[in-house]
Amino acid sequence: MDISSLRNDFPTMRNNRGVYLDSACQSLRPDSVIEAILGYYNEYPSCGGRSVHAMGSRVSMAVDAAREALAGFFGTDDPDCYVFCKNATEALNTVAFGLSLKKGDTVVTTDSEHNSNHVPWLVLSEEKGTRRRYAKTTDEGELDMESFKESVEGGTKVVSIIHASNVTGCVMPVAEISEIAHDAGAKVIIDGAQAAPHMKVDLDKIDPDFYCLSMHKMLGPSGMGVLYGKSEELATLRPLSYGGGTVGLATYDSVKLTPAPEKFEAGLQDYAGIAGTKAALDYLSEAGMENVEAQDRKLMRQMVRETEDVKGLKLVGPSDPDRRSSVFSFNVDGLSPHDTALMLDNIDGIMIRSGLHCAHSFFEGKKIGGSARASVYLYNDAEDVSRFSSALRKAAEAFGR
Numbered sequence: 001m002d003i004s005s006l007r008n009d010f011p012t013m014r015n016n017r018g019v020y021l022d023s024a025c026q027s028l029r030p031d032s033v034i035e036a037i038l039g040y041y042n043e044y045p046s047c048g049g050r051s052v053h054a055m056g057s058r059v060s061m062a063v064d065a066a067r068e069a070l071a072g073f074f075g076t077d078d079p080d081c082y083v084f085c086k087n088a089t090e091a092l093n094t095v096a097f098g099l100s101l102k103k104g105d106t107v108v109t110t111d112s113e114h115n116s117n118h119v120p121w122l123v124l125s126e127e128k129g130t131r132r133r134y135a136k137t138t139d140e141g142e143l144d145m146e147s148f149k150e151s152v153e154g155g156t157k158v159v160s161i162i163h164a165s166n167v168t169g170c171v172m173p174v175a176e177i178s179e180i181a182h183d184a185g186a187k188v189i190i191d192g193a194q195a196a197p198h199m200k201v202d203l204d205k206i207d208p209d210f211y212c213l214s215m216h217k218m219l220g221p222s223g224m225g226v227l228y229g230k231s232e233e234l235a236t237l238r239p240l241s242y243g244g245g246t247v248g249l250a251t252y253d254s255v256k257l258t259p260a261p262e263k264f265e266a267g268l269q270d271y272a273g274i275a276g277t278k279a280a281l282d283y284l285s286e287a288g289m290e291n292v293e294a295q296d297r298k299l300m301r302q303m304v305r306e307t308e309d310v311k312g313l314k315l316v317g318p319s320d321p322d323r324r325s326s327v328f329s330f331n332v333d334g335l336s337p338h339d340t341a342l343m344l345d346n347i348d349g350i351m352i353r354s355g356l357h358c359a360h361s362f363f364e365g366k367k368i369g370g371s372a373r374a375s376v377y378l379y380n381d382a383e384d385v386s387r388f389s390s391a392l393r394k395a396a397e398a399f400g401r
Contacts, residue, residue, distance in 0.1 A: 001291040003381050009283075010379055018349030019384045024166050024194060024327050024375035025353050026216050029280075033219055036279035040272040048271055049245055049262070059271050066278040067261070070226060073281045074211075075202040081234065083227040083261040084274055088193040089116040090240075091212035091227035092160070094264060095189050096120035098238040103129030105157040108148075108186070112137045112168070112362045117160055117191045135161075139366070140318045141168030149180060156186040163195035167359050167371070168317030169300075169324025171195065178207045187233070193217060197377070198296050198326045200289040209233045215273070220280035224273040227264070234260035241266035292378045296326040299376045299385050303328050306389035312400040313392075316371045329357075329371040332392070334401025340372040343395040350374075350391045 007013045009030040012020065020028060040062070048059035067079035085091050097120065101107070107121050111134045124130045133156070135148035152159060159181035164171045178188045189210045195201060197218035203211055210233065215224040229237065239246055239257070244267040248256045257263040284292065300321040307313055312333030318324050332340055337354035344350035353373045356363050363370055374388055 001287055001295065001378070003295065003379070006287070007379050007381070013379060016349075018345075018351055019380075019387050021350060021352050021374040021376060021380065021384065021388060023197075023217070023377035023380075024357075024373065026222065027197065027219050027377055028379060029219055029221075029276075030283050032283055033221065033276045033279045037221055037272045037276040040275045045271075047268060062271065062275050062278065063269070066274045066281075069278045069281040069285075070228075073285060074196075074228065075204050076228070078231055080259075080261055081228055081231055083229065083234070083264045084269060084277075085225045085227055085264070086223055087216065087225035088191060088212040088214040089225070091210075091225050092116050092189070092191060093120050094227055094240050095210045095212070095229070095237065096124060096160070097240060099158065099187070100238060101128060101130050101157060104131065106131045106133060106155060107158045107160060108133045108135060108151045108156050108181075109160050110135045110137055110143060110148075110162065110172075111365050112141055112165055112170075112359070113160075113162055114166060114191060114193070115358045115360060116193075117162060117189075118361055121160065137170070140323075141165055141170040141316075141362075142318070142323070143170070143172050143177075145173070145176075148177065152181055152184045152186060156181070156184055158189065159186045160189040161191070163190050163192045163201075164198070164325045165317070165359075165362075166194045166327060167329050167357050167362055167373070169327040169329070170317060171199070171325055174208070175206045182207070194325070194327075197284075197292075199293045203228060215277050215280060218280060219283055221270070221273040221276040223270055224277050226277075229260070231260070234264075237264075239264050239266065243267060245269075287378055295378050295380075296376055297322065299380055299382070300324060300326065300328065302382060302385045303374065303376075303389065306386065307392060310389075310393050311396040313396065316366075316368060326377065327373055327375045329373040331368070331371050332396045332400045335395065335399055337370045337372040339399070340392075340395060343399065344372075344388070344391045347391040347394055348387050350388050352388075 044055040044058040046055035070082040071079045135151040196213040211228040216222040304321040316329035341354035
């Protein structure tokens with residue numbers, strides 16, 4: 001993977017002298033994705049699955065091609081197991097509220113979840129009387145497997161867990177988790193928002209019942225997410241919304257829904273976003289996910305090495321770069337996370353995230369008041385990391401404690 005050549009595919013890289021290290025929030029987009037989005041509006045801005053004229057048929061073909069690309073990208077056979085939605089948050093909510101859980105049903109998560117895989121279960125416990133258990137993670141954010149095994153004992157209905165943390169970068173052993181959960185009779189939901197952009201994900205091997213992801217983190221359009229579900233699970237899952245393409249036949253007295261995936265895709269879809277999703281998957285496939293993961297690992301090692309002597313630096317997550325994926329969360333003594341982020345932007349145009357990263361319960365449980373977070377992707381290079389490290393050192397020396 002030629003990083004210098006690859007960077008030229010991204011208009012933001014060509015036109016911005018700053019350093020973008022906020023891909024865990026939202027990635028940049030290559031020309032091919034932008035062109036695919038504009039191509040829909042310029043060439044065939046019509047309705048898929050409804051109109052049979054030439055433009056409508058082209059939309060339907062684009063939707064089918066995107067589902068087929070998803071199946072190939074994630075190592076599964078059936079394109080109809082992929083539902084288009086807004087983001088991983090909507091996908092997780094679709095599953096949580098579509099499973100028809102009842103009072104007393106137990107849901108196991110971890111103490112390190114994103115709000116999108118924490119709050120829906122909290123709401124269900126308040127509204128339906130479901131029970132929640134939390135498997136513990138270590139101080140560095142890695143899953144305590146003994147705690148997990150204890151948590152799933154005793155009639156667990158659902159295990160819902162992150163694949164990779166957007167705070168610590170820790171990658172969970174999801175294939176082992178899935179096997180243990182299934183042996184206990186539980187359905188398995190995986191929040192793959194932070195993992196799918198950065199590593200090869202083979203859903204046949206992992207064997208989840210549901211897998212949720214956001215395309216805006218993996219070179220795709222904002223407002224596009226994907227819900228994968230096994231065909232038998234999607235068949236019984238209740239949709240969140242009804243109408244439009246979800247309806248097979250409706251009378252004054254009854255309704256028959258369309259089969260999955262369409263039964264979950266109410267109303268006119270984001271066809272430009274679907275076209276952009278296909279282009280993003282094609283781009284990542286050509287780059288090779290093994291190469292993407294290797295580049296992330298290389299940059300994480302450099303980032304840890306170049307910042308280990310920064311005054312007052314405290315990492316959130318493992319100090320070993322090989323035990324974290326693409327995120328580098330940290331604090332500097334004497335500086336708030338927001339001040340750190342602003343200083344790096346002012347010093348050398350270094351763009352990072354600061355705050356609680358939509359993982360409030362994690363920070364509350366670890367008694368940490370938030371963090372700054374730098375995150376890398378396939379278009380970042382060694383110079384980006386060196387500029388980050390230099391700016392961070394300057395900020396810490398000038399304003400840290």
